[in-house]
Amino acid sequence: MPQFGSDIFLLIANWIRGLFGANTYAADVVMDIVKFIMIYVVLVLAVMVFVMLERKVCAWMQLRVGPNRLGPRGWGQIIGDMIKLMGKEDFRPDNVDKWPWALAPMFFLGITIMVFAVLPFGRGMVPVDLDLGIFYILAISALSVLPVVTAGWASNNKYSLLGGMRSVAQMISYEIPLVFSLLGVVMITQTFKTSAIVEAQQHVWFVLLQPIGFVVYVIAAMAEINRAPFDLIEAESEFGCGYFTEYSGLRFGLFYLAEYANLFLISAVAATVFLGGWQGPFLPGWLWFAIKVLFMVFLIMWFRWTFPRFRVDQLMHFGWKVLLPLSLANIVLTGVGIYVYQLIFPGIGG
Amino acid sequence: MFGKGLIKGLGITGKHLFNRKVTEFYPEQKPVLPPRTRSSMYLDVPKCTACGICANTCPNNVITITSGKDENNKRVLTGYTMDTGRCLFCGLCTEACPSKALHTTTEFENAVYVKDELLWDMMKKYKADASKQEEGKDNG
Numbered sequence: 432m433p434q435f436g437s438d439i440f441l442l443i444a445n446w447i448r449g450l451f452g453a454n455t456y457a458a459d460v461v462m463d464i465v466k467f468i469m470i471y472v473v474l475v476l477a478v479m480v481f482v483m484l485e486r487k488v489c490a491w492m493q494l495r496v497g498p499n500r501l502g503p504r505g506w507g508q509i510i511g512d513m514i515k516l517m518g519k520e521d522f523r524p525d526n527v528d529k530w531p532w533a534l535a536p537m538f539f540l541g542i543t544i545m546v547f548a549v550l551p552f553g554r555g556m557v558p559v560d561l562d563l564g565i566f567y568i569l570a571i572s573a574l575s576v577l578p579v580v581t582a583g584w585a586s587n588n589k590y591s592l593l594g595g596m597r598s599v600a601q602m603i604s605y606e607i608p609l610v611f612s613l614l615g616v617v618m619i620t621q622t623f624k625t626s627a628i629v630e631a632q633q634h635v636w637f638v639l640l641q642p643i644g645f646v647v648y649v650i651a652a653m654a655e656i657n658r659a660p661f662d663l664i665e666a667e668s669e670f671g672c673g674y675f676t677e678y679s680g681l682r683f684g685l686f687y688l689a690e691y692a693n694l695f696l697i698s699a700v701a702a703t704v705f706l707g708g709w710q711g712p713f714l715p716g717w718l719w720f721a722i723k724v725l726f727m728v729f730l731i732m733w734f735r736w737t738f739p740r741f742r743v744d745q746l747m748h749f750g751w752k753v754l755l756p757l758s759l760a761n762i763v764l765t766g767v768g769i770y771v772y773q774l775i776f777p778g779i780g781g
Numbered sequence: 782m783f784g785k786g787l788i789k790g791l792g793i794t795g796k797h798l799f800n801r802k803v804t805e806f807y808p809e810q811k812p813v814l815p816p817r818t819r820s821s822m823y824l825d826v827p828k829c830t831a832c833g834i835c836a837n838t839c840p841n842n843v844i845t846i847t848s849g850k851d852e853n854n855k856r857v858l859t860g861y862t863m864d865t866g867r868c869l870f871c872g873l874c875t876e877a878c879p880s881k882a883l884h885t886t887t888e889f890e891n892a893v894y895v896k897d898e899l900l901w902d903m904m905k906k907y908k909a910d911a912s913k914q915e916e917g918k919d920n921g
Contacts, residue, residue: 492794496804737794738787 440717441555466558470547477724478691483509484725485691485732492736516687519680527677528585535582536678536685542575543692550699551626553709553717564625565617568700569610572655575693576602579664582686583674594673597743598657598664604750605654605661611758612647615765616704629708638705643761645705647754652697653731654750656690660738663746698727819870819885823910824861824903828882831858835874835883841867844874858904865891866899 447465451458483498483506490497498508523532549564551557561567576599583595617623619640620631628637638645654661665673675686702708702723709716741749805812814820831848847860875883893899 488798491798491802494797494800494803496802499804499806733791733794737790 438554439715440553466548470544470558473552474544474547474692474695475688477695478688479509479513481691481694481728482512482687484728488729488732489736492733513684516684517681519683521680521682524587524677526587528587531581531585532677533682535578535585536675536682536689538581539575539578540685540689540692542571542578543689543696546571546696547699549625551629551703551708552720553715556709556717557626560624560626563623565613565623565628565704568625569606569613572693572696573602573606579674582678586674586677588677590670590672591674591676593670594664594676598674600743601657601661601663601746601750602655604747605651605754608647608750608754608758609651609655611755611762612644612651613700613704614758615641615644615761618762618765618769625703625708628704629710632707632710636705636707641705641761641765643757643764645701647758647761648701648705649727649731651750651754651758652701653734654746656693656697658690658694658731659735660740661746662740663743694728694731695724698724698731701727814887814889816887817885818887818889819872820889821886821891822863822865822868822870822875822901822903823884823886824907825882825884826858826861826904826907828880829858829861830880830882831856832879834877834879838873838877840871840873841869843868861903863901863903864899865901866896 444462444465447462448458451461486508487497487506497505499505501507501511523529546568548559549557549561549567551560579598579602580595583591583593583598586592616628616637619637620628622628622631631637657664663669665675670676675683678686699720702720706723706727707719708723709720711719711722714722831846833846833848836842836844836846843863843865845860845862845864846858848856849859851857870885872885875885
């Protein structure tokens with residue numbers, strides 16, 4: 432179906448490639464750079480929107496109006512927030528472990544940006560279409576526990592260290608249900624390729640075929656990015672601000688950016704794997720993708736401003752005794768379902 | 782059913798998302814305070830007999846009164862200051878006032894930049910208020 436404006440970005444990409452004529456190597460290099468810059472720009476803009484949305488949604492749910500001074504109805508507040516964050520002093524406490532302390536926020540954001548490389552932002556708009564896309568997402572995002580624990584350790588502060596330690600326990604526990612919840616979709620599509628998974632959802636979204644997988648994914652992903660109600664890592668009432676207690680100014684800003692980039696990431700993966708990615712009628716693909724991501728972001732914000740924080744033992748109990756069996760049962764059910772389907776329609780599927 | 786509470790909670794926050802907001806836009810929109818709010822003091826100078834009961838009643842020594850004698854050898858008020866840095870606006874002075882000259886008022890924007898401005902000259906305040914009312918009458 433030809434859609435109005437659906438190929439704007441593809442046309443621009445083709446035009447850039449056209450500039451280099453037959454020199455495909457140069458065109459590839461330039462396109463990679465352009466893709467990286469585009470990912471970064473989209474990420475920063477999305478984070479700005481999400482931060483603003485978070486403040487407004489949280490205010491509305493508490494019967495407040497939220498920021499209302501800068502810009503129309505206060506929606507320009509994010510500019511003030513950013514200027515404030517950039518204008519702050521970059522303070523390094525005396526006894527921190529200098530290099531790990533300085534590198535941790537950069538790695539945290541860098542790892543998050545790396546994952547965006549394999550997400551299909553629209554029809555034919557996958558920056559790098561890896562065959563092992565889902566595998567790559569899981570592998571790289573699992574690394575993000577390291578900068579957190581590095582920041583906690585290098586800060587030389589017991590509260591930061593406690594936050595970092597909790598992050599290891601929490602992220603590793605919830606990694607397993609997260610991986611298993613995505614496995615069901617991979618079993619149906621027989622591929623790890625993100626673009627192929629989106630193509631496979633042309634007629635039916637996988638949220639309908641994999642409702643348990645979707646629920647487990649959303650819960651585990653929220654725990655994975657340390658968002659409330661799973662924000663034990665930065666539980667203010669328990670230990671200051673967790674692993675970023677000792678950070679200020681732009682370094683704190685990097686953690687903040689990475690946190691919302693992670694929110695974007697899990698929403699984008701949910702939209703790609705369960706909600707049909709860029710598939711949708713009338714509107715261009717990248718707009719559908721944006722709408723689905725915004726829906727997921729709103730859902731997660733809704734959870735955050737409704738549910739109270741878990742206790743540590745409840746968190747572990749829930750992860751290992753509820754989510755893990757649930758995701759395993761989902762895999763068994765999916766396997767049986769595929770087997771039955773193949774008995775009824777022989778020759779379809781792998 | 783397990784998880785029913787979660788859905789109920791989501792329902793409440795979801796409803797609140799669209800409910801009317803209770804925020805008051807303060808500087809543009811002044812709050813309507815109850816009439817007996819004690820947040821500022823006002824002295825009706827002609828009613829005051831300078832008896833000094835208010836100054837005696839005050840637990841924090843906020844009120845300082847100076848008085849003199851007029852031609853009929855009657856006591857008149859010459860100065861009335863309140864150090865509102867110490868004042869709690871408890872209202873004991875207004876209760877003690879036998880001639881009902883001292884009131885509490887609902888005016889609440891009393892913040893000042895300099896410590897000395899916390900010393901309120903109540904007679905000056907009365908005069909400024911009276912002249913303001915005169916102006917209002919002239920204009921009206």
